[in-house]
Amino acid sequence: MELKSIIHGFKLLDEKQVKELNSTARLFVHEKSGAKLLNIENDDENKVFAITFRTPPTDSTGLSHILEHSVLCGSRKFPAKDPFVELAKGSLNTYLNAMTFSDKTMYPIASTNEKDFMNLMDVYLDAVFYPNIYKYPEILMQEGWHYELEKPEDDITYKGVVYNEMKGAFSSPEAILFRKIQESVLPDTPYGVESGGDPEYIPDLTYEDFLAFHKKYYHPSNSYIYLYGNGNLEEQMKFINEEYLSNFDKQDIDSSIPIQESFDKIKEIHVDYPISPEEGEREKTFLSLNYAIDRSTNPEIYLAFQILEYLLLETPAAPLKKALLDAGIGKDVFGSFDMSIQQPIFSIVVKNSDKDKKELFEKTVYDTLNKLVNDGIDKKLIQAAVNSKEFSLREADTRSYPKGLIYAIKVMDSWLYDSDPLINLQYEPTLEKIKESFTSPYFENLIRKYILDNTHGTLLILNPKKGLLEERTKKVKQKLSEYKAKLSDQEINELIHQTEKLKERQTTPDDPKDIEKIPVLSLSDINKEAEKIPQEEKGENDVKVLFHPLFTNKITYLNLYFDLKVVEQKLIPYAGMLVGILGKMDTEKYSYADLANEINIHTGGIHFYAETYGMNGDSKAYESKFIVKAKALTEKLPQLIGLMKEIIIATSFENDKRLLEIIREMKSRMEMALNSQGHSVVSDRLLAYFSEKGQFAEILKGFSFYKFVEDIEENFESRKKELIANLKEAANQIFNVNNLLIGVTAQEEDYVEFQKHITELLGSLNTAPVTQQKYSFDFSIKNEGLMTQSDIQYVAKGYNFLELGYPYSGSLQVLKTIIGLDYLWNRVRVQGGAYGAFINFSRNGNVYFSSYRDPNLKKTLKVYDEAGEYLEKFDANEREMTKYIIGTISKYDFPLSPSMKGEKAVSQYISKVTYEDIQKERDEILGTRKKDIINYKKMMQELSQQNYICVMGNKDVIKENKDIFEHLIDVFK
Template sequence: MNMQLKVGENYYGFKLISQKEIKEVNGVGRLFIHEKSGAQLYHIENKDDNKVFSISFRTPPEDSTGVSHILEHSVLCGSRKFPIKEPFVELAKGSLNTFLNAMTFPDKTMYPIASQNEKDFLNLMDVYLDAVFYPNIYENPYILKQEGWHYEIEDVNEEIRYKGVVYNEMKGAFSSPDSVLARKTQEVLFPDSPYGMESGGDPEYIPDLSQEQFLAFHKKYYHPANSYLYIYGNGNILEYLKFIDKEYLSNFEKKEVDSEIPVQKSFDKPKEVAIEYPISRGEKEKDKTFLSLNFVIGKSTNVETYLAFDILIYLLLQTSSAPLKRALIDADLGKDVTGFFENSILQPIFSIIVKNSNPEKKEKFQTVVFETLEKLVKEGIDKKLIEAAINRYEFNLREADYGSYPKGLMYAIQMMDSWLYDADPVVHLEYEETLKKVKKALTTNYFENMIEKYLLNNNHCALILLKPKKGLAEEREKATREKLAKFKESLSKEEIKKLVQETMALRKRQMTPDSPEQLNTIPLLNIEDINPNVEKLPLEEKKEEDTDILFHPLFTNGIAYVNLYFDTNIIPQKLIPYISLLSQLLGKLSTEKYNYEDLSNEINANTGGIQFSTEAFEENGSDEQYYPKFIIKSKALVDKLPKLHSLIAEIMLHTKFSEEKRLKQIIQESKSKIERIMQNSGHLVVVRRLYSYFSPTGHYLELLNGIEYYKFLVDLEENFDNKKLEIKENLMKVSQLIFNKNQLLISITAEEKDYNKFIQKLPTLIQQLNIQNNNSVEYRFDFKAKNEGLMTSSEVQYVGKGYNFKKLGHSYTGSLQVLKTILSYDHLWNRIRVQGGAYGAFFNAGRDGNIYFVSYRDPNLIETLKAYDATSKYLKNFDVDEREMRKYIIGTISGLDTPLTPAAKGELATSRYIRHIKYEDIQRERREVLNATKEDIRNTSYLIKDVLDQNYFCIMGNEDKIMSHKEIFNDLIPLFE
């Protein structure tokens, strides 16, 4: 730690330009310039062993063909040193990476990797650097055809179709109204800038991209002089600099790359635009319009506005006490209000969005927004609200918990918000001084002045109406077919034959495996490089106040994570959906002590958040027995524990379900959020629905979070006036049954020294809880292969198939985790993504016996089911050498060894405790993974065949596509009304 380097010195071709301590990330930051090539490199040295490397390029799009996005996919399809078809997949299969991906933004392309293993980290870095600087795209035109687009025709008498991974990915993205709105907002606000183009690719324009344009884009922008290298963690920087210089950068000469992002000139007056998005023929157009006001806010290099507007969007639109959100909902303008501050572009956007509205409410929408903002400026924003918003933001900054994203990667993304625009790379990481300036808002009109300057007196804004249109998807599909038919008519017989030959040549390339010699170019660890032991998660069983406590002593930087788990198996079957509704209402309704706005402020001012959720933990090795729980997750600084406890108790025991207007608003908001999940994460919806056909756990979860729950919300909203008394009574009943001391398990993750502080105030938390004995309920669900077609206006499908292998007499072993790696990155990847053109396909096998296959943004339907059914044959013939098998094992271990935050460790340990999964079970699974053989994988062919032969499937997708195969379904269901 703290390697001694001198500013001005040259280290392996890299001149150290600046060096400073960055206390916010607990490290030292160093900016280097590679003098020969012009590359910039930023290094953050700290104690984090989850090392991150990234190379990024400034890639402003010149059109909407998606060239930067297609290139992001394509450079990872083989390179000079690694001449195989998909090095990315080989790394996913066989490295210990903790993150491996690539990302296209509106103005940059990032290639990040992360690993805790030093040897693996260098291997990943090598493959990614070779990919971006020496890709095979120059030698192989089939890469663009596969990843971007191509004409597909297998027989001269067939219709020509467009196919390609990015083409279908973006057709899926353009099927979601949220995505359409976000994309069109930039187009409207930046007509003269690269931001006016669709960097991801608009399906209408993707087929305009030629091989020549594709290569020219790489040649222009993928030069070290236009690159931003980033290294983070506890590794040896001198070793990395030596490697990068010797192997890559020393081969390039510095040159000027014109990639500057021009500033969009402000508008003389605000704009107004109406845009359409597709809904299916059976849907109603009423309550389906999105109203959106969007403002351009200075530049992202202005550190103060960057941070202040992050807080302001939260303050105005993202909490229960948010005054602008409240005003819009109270004005009955729509059913959900959201907002976002997009600051990962040069000119950030502040957006205010009302969902599920109608076009005639446009004027009122504008009036309410501007009148509310004017009132806030004139009368001032409640200082308690400001304090609460700043406190919550500061808590999140200090906690630096980014879920599945490594901390070091999130720092890299934040850095690009200044570095890309030629400003100091770490200004957004050094937040302490900026936060002090923003905290002036507690005693001055700081935010009021910001609202006046950037929102009320800002002509660089646009009102956008996103309106539904029935049959729009069919119109587009018809226009595409007509365009392709016309194109075919223009071709000679020889030209058509040539297209058929190209289709077959691409297919042959896709189906031809890489040679062993080619595969051997990918660096690979040895099994000995892997820790044979599972990490032991700390868990101490205790009993306090007659309540079971699980204590996880871990370093948490002064934060206590307190989670309450209540059994919900005492709830009558017909009231199961109310458990989920309760989780969405708590904390957003008034209580005896606080109205809901004050409650929101109290939570944000004193804690890091209180969240309510539902879950079903299946018994170790069974989905027949499960433990349904209502979970309250909370976190606070240790000295705020007394306040945290009293707030949780107040919400649990004194929430008022009598606020009818507020109740209806939250029901509408919840329905809108589930619709968004269905549109953006169809694969998750399909898997949950599929499991409900045969799994008790799956059926229960479907009632809590799936399509059945969505139908429940639709019914409550439509019949609210008739049902409001029943709704209130059921919520009260469910609440009283759940919050019972006899059904409670508490999990606390904190430092050893802080446990007593938690215990001292425990009575505050639990002393008022109900203590009557409730009998558990035995649920009886109807199981059958419903095999439903869930119809939407989407232009892509989500195809799911599966069953429970334990019901068929098979047992679980760790080799099934290796099978997951093999199928996800080999058979399914090749058949469904590479050959089928879908964006992705997934397989999972759980210790409960449940298996699913599912595709994501898939142009196909029957072909995908056939690909699943071919799996057992693939496995029966599975034959790989020792090296390939080792690769699959290492890749599987990578998935099992994801780095966890202290909070996540506590939650995982608690989950295993509830499910009765012992350390020995996890250790045995790891041993079975490490010792898996190709014979073990071949033997799974019988298990997979038995599962697939049950023929349980569920498909969500395009209405016409599903109708054209209606004979395979037992039921066809329009998903949205």
Template sequence: MDFSLNKIYHDFKLIEEKYIKEINSKARIFQHNKTGARLLNLENDDDNKVFAIGFRTPPKDSTGIAHIMEHSVLCGSRKFSIKDPFVELAKGSLNTFLNAMTFSDKTLYPVASKNDKDFFNLMDVYLDAVLYPNIYKYPEILMQEGWHHELNSEDDEITYKGVVYNEMKGVFSSPEDVLYRKIQESLFPDTTYGFESGGDPQYIPDLTYEKFIDFHKNFYHPSNSYIYLYGNGNLDEQLRFINEEYLNKFDKAEINSRIEVQKPFGGIRDFKAEYSVSKEDQGKDKTFFSLNFVLGEACNDELYLAFDILEYLLLETPAAPLKKALIEAGIGKDVYGFFDNSILQPVFSVVVKNSNEDKKEEFKKIIFDTFNELVEKGIDKKLIEACINIKEFRLREGDTRNYPKGLIYYTKAMDSWLYDGNPLSHLEYEETFNKIKIALTTNYFEELIKKYLLNVKHGSIITLTPKQGLAEEKAEKLRLKLKEYKSTLSKKELKKLVEETNSLRERQTSPEKKEDLEKIPLLSLKDIDPKAEELPLEETTIGNNKLLYHSLFTNKIVYLKFIFDSKTVEENYIPYVSLLSAVLGKIGTEKYDYADLANEINIYTGGIGYSSSTFIKNGTEGEYLPKFIVKAKVLIDKLPKNIDILEEIILNTKMDDKKRLKEIIQETKSRLEMVIFDAGHIVAANRLFSYFSPVGKYEENISGLQFYKFVEELEENFDEKADEIIRSLKKVAEAIFNKNNLIISIAIEEEHFNGAKENIIKFIEKLDDKVLKINEYKFEIDPQNEGLLTEGDVQYVVKGCNFKQLGYEYSGSLQVLKTIISLDYLWHNIRVLGGAYGSFASFGRSGNMFFGSYRDPNLKETIDAYKKAELYLKNFDVNEREMTKYIIGTISGLDMPLTPAAKSEKAVAYYLSNITKEDVQKERDEILNCNKEMIKSFSSLIADAMKENYICVLGNSSKIKNNKDIFNNLVEVFK
């Protein structure tokens, strides 16, 4: 239907309406008369509809009140009074996105679905959750999600427990996260940004129930809300629902959620902080430096986009002059930065990692010397063109990876809307881009550097140093603090703590009432398309090579993959395959030095990437295909130039540039360290698979802890090993880049296909065609249990095996089992009762399976819970409605909307893994036909799997050592 300005629709007044060509959407801004609630609608042809409600939630301390509230409101509400409606939705809706997010100054609750009925169900549950949560009735919700004193008997030691408490212990185990917290703390001592909205574990136990409730009363009101509707839904019906079911029950309220502006310091302030390393670690080359600048305000559209480009120009592209200057001066082994434009006063930061404390002044001097030089001599115009082009390409492509496009637009809108600006300003980027493009002929960026970075009025410099045994020191202080606290309690008070612990446990373990569970809205199986989506793939040839063609609307972008068999690489050179992917494109060639090469790539393409990957052959006993993939995306008219660049990189890379090679190896090691802290569950799971699976062993060598150790050793002994590294890289490149082991994949509209083929043929003709030997890898599979020791405060606990080796077969019903185990059994036992931030199960077609936990305070207790999953399945007894719920939740995971690039990627993965469309349909049929008897029958699989006793735990050194009898080996992760 048509909407008219200043007219009222279900008590929403239309204030503004306009078409935004950049995102192909009609935008409407509404205000709700009765409450003052703001609402933004982006109408378009996207069937992946998004709803979100957000609140401005500035914290006044570091107790994590905003973060704990985000968790807690999703633990039951007025209409949906069960303990975990969020999990019930995850189990049984067709959502394409379901989550909640805490930022420094706002909390967002977004959901997405392609199904209209499901979309309204999701809106209903989320609106009821945020406006009518059960936190007022059950203090135990704060105890579970936030923190509580845990005391099971009067003789036990008191401990702290809580989901957010343990999540943030995990966050603060990473030095990068400690540094980021200190940046905001240093720059904004007088405003909300000086506090940790996620919660600092040191202060989380200061949060009282009274303050918690007051926070909700103050900020979770429609008058403080920012509501969002995106996609091709029925807007009139959506507005009616939101008003009649929720908003008209409220009156307008005066809410002071205003965020104050930090007054400039008049210069740069100096700060120091520490992070923990092991007692054996001497701390050499482990200092971080960060120089930070506050830049204007978020509602400045031009600055918002210009500094995003400038940060990339200075610090991200291989041609980045500031990064280059710091690396070449030997200040540190890795340099990166960020521009945080999602706060009222955006921040630009330069970070150096793996340095030493005595280099601080030099760090600062080089930064300002580089800025001065860029202003005086000017920035290379080709570099400017490259950085503008790559940023514009990414914006126009609209590839949002795993997030719905509509959600990305909501967060961009909030970057101005939250601060009383126009929510559309950052979505209408074309005019702003055109203003910035004058930088190609003027000193535009030089003037920005001069105004905001050289004439700094508000900044900080932080030195983050390693301290031996700091984690143990803090743990002991906490133990003594709690011991002293216990000594002050009377017998009566101790008894009360035990009663509170038991009361929480009783609430957590009590079964839900059937009538309450059935209040959660649920689709029927009739709402699900029984037919699996067919991914476009036509197998043809190009010369003597296979060509996989994906006919898709790509908006004139070519998505190209050159897939080389890497089994041509000898076994002892396997880690060099992954190293090669890190080197290509970042080191010079015969024609270009590495900076010029980066500019060519960014001017003429949307990016070129390299990766070592494995594809497990469906229906075989562990047979897998290792591949080296070269990926490019480019506008069709620039494809010839893209092919020229690829040819230059593949055939003419100068591996013997020792200086540059060393820099790349140092940066690779640094980035792997970040992954180990942020994705410990993946690191532990990959390590686990290497105990019993050849493909696991291979992947451990190209991306796991084994690869990290390989890179660490190369970096440590680079000077002695440089010639050997160069020879090895050349040998591996020669074994891979050959037309006899190449498959090509291309996604493009049909009208451009033949022209693209002609360009690809030119590339293939340049490749070597000598006969290659295909190697059969014979890894020593070494069954073991390992404790991977770090200074982190939490664990990532993984246990699993290969169920095919035990005589079981894969079926789609295992994916329903995954839903049930992950979101029911493990969620309840590992997260709710155990206090871990996350828990999950995985069952692959290869037979590799695992149970895992994320940011887990426990270790042995978690393993014991895994072992008892067998009993849970033996006693599994649900009604038809509950079974339907699990099936729908499983299908939801299969039916995520895919971009053209993702569709071609998935189609290639299926092709290489020998997964046919019949296999995909069979899996879907098995999911749709799954029943409780099938789930019960898996108890024997789980029992046998847990008896295999493969365990890998990455986590706190002391905790693992205290449980050393579980492990065969203890491995120090970081030297």
């Protein structure tokens, strides 16, 4: 569309086409307030708005992180205590969150509904410019930290959502490592402190500093506004100007980020992390070499180092990773290129090592890189890595975030540092330059300049230390005890009064008038019809094919679903192991390195997964599938199918050295997930106590599987023959033509290409008759405390409502919204101080509560048990019920990419969910009334009486509550 040079106070500075995004980009400045605005206009219905502030921290009190939480706790126009949650409950948002980075704070929202989009934008803009933090010190106390004291004789404790979130973050060695890497390489800049907050320093944050930070940095002159998608730009700009920016005058705000001066030599830094007194210290050290790499405003380096990091350290053909593993320095090797900071950092990390291997680590890195520079990197490896990156750039299939938000983050990687916001989106010219590497020493020169000849870096060694957590806990208790001893009776009473005042604010319902100020859509804004994903049942060589004719930009997505229930019980964990092994071992035609190159040159990737599916309306039945997920340009289908066949049919498991490397990496990555995804670990473990589906999944890929992998790694020499034999047998039982369902998502005219080439694969599979096995699972184990050196807990409780005689209904999903965003949010997060809490209901009847980074244990279980009482008193007017319904529907109407649509349709087919079921569920959601919610009181009470619980967390806390557990288990050896 044609735009005037000045529109609604915004002056147009630049307009250009971004062909890579099929978009028009326009850059504006708001003349009165100084706000900067970037519009990326295209036909994407999933509109994105974000406002970002440059917020460089000066200490590790977590000020910018706590402020990010706090501004969303009520504002001038929307004074309710938690407008953020009200929006989550009652909008059609496809994304709603806020993010603290090392140097910026971003507030993004997304919606496909224009009216909803404007509502969300209004609430967010009011939150950042006019928050209620100036009126209510309790907001800082709740979201950041406070002294908690209920009675004069009690011990004082620290409480606060961010305080507990960061205690959880600082319990993970990987999180500590990457925080310390930034700190060590850029020590004299804002990156030298912890923007998220270090629990040791969070209690140093004062209310005065908190307000001063907002006053200084949350001004339009320090803001970057981003609008993406097919929205009405003029209307959006008019609103932003009239409602917000016109109220401000331009200010000169110094939020600039200094450049770290280069070091004259690599610095060596040692940091400790906690392990339990029972854990062994051997092979628990992390070794990392870290380098400052140019600027994120250099688009060539920005993209080239993403490719170089993959090439050297991620692909199975990665030469630096291979050299480090061959040298026996550690059990896992990975890299990182941290590019969302002004001076990006490239890291080479070895995990499960020992500190006495640091010299060998350095020598191996430098010797290997020198050899690559002098002899040249394999051109096929370079081509493979570049092609892999190019495929992902062109596909732009982002699963975790809306596409427009991924672009927003990339934009800020240059815009925040006063450079062209589009340079990292316009990747075509940069990619062409990088492709010179196919015929020149391009990457070799990068390695020499930025790594071998670079003295601006650190050798960071992260060492395990027994008793460190106990030391820290003791130090905090002593500090609080000494603080209390200095207080007068009057000051103690004042603390008690503050605690009471906070609790009163937390437990007092909002004024209904304040809630009504938050805009809500009506049910008429919602599409009554559920989306119907096109799915045609076809057959090729007697194998069922589910075809999804969709526009895919000439990419074919091909998924093979092999039934796992034909596998003998003793082989289930070996099937889980195949997920991590296939594609990484030699085959008849290729070495594992050559195989990786072939995959990256010809395809968009071949990956392996194992999934277990509950059956619609049946608590007992389930299916489990071994999935081969692959994609390629349709013209490359012959190569894709040939490579899939090669991996499935011709993988050799005999190279025991390589097998051990993969198993060690598998164990290492599972350790990371145990530390970061504790809520999923405990809820999956919980389901195994009472559900066959849960137990199968637990053995296949849960905590039981982790223990299986741990045992195999520990006893590899004595078990390797058995391991190889069982892997072969599991593969033989799985990869059978009589055991296969195929999912294809492609353009209608491309199906014929699939037909032409799939026969080659089908003809090579095992043809023996198959039958599903009958399994005998042990349900005697339950109620476990999984003990770690974490400073917080993950608490799960649940059962199966179908087993108690209650049917599935769409109303349960509305109940999930109500319990999750009202009851659990207030009781477990706001009042309890946990970072998050959830409830989930499945069509097969399984239901569970779980909490995330939770300082409590029994208190949280008590909250779960009182959900029935909450429903007994549940009261919501028509407006509130409409909000809950809209918030529920928003999770169903999230825009999906073509590949995601195909996978969703197959998943529903396997679970026996028909389109009629989906429409019925939607009708039930839209028809949910207050009485339906109250009627679930009895069901929730009966569920809590079953008393199945699983907790992972702090060893001392679990032992203090050992009366509620039947088994206590150390997670790590």
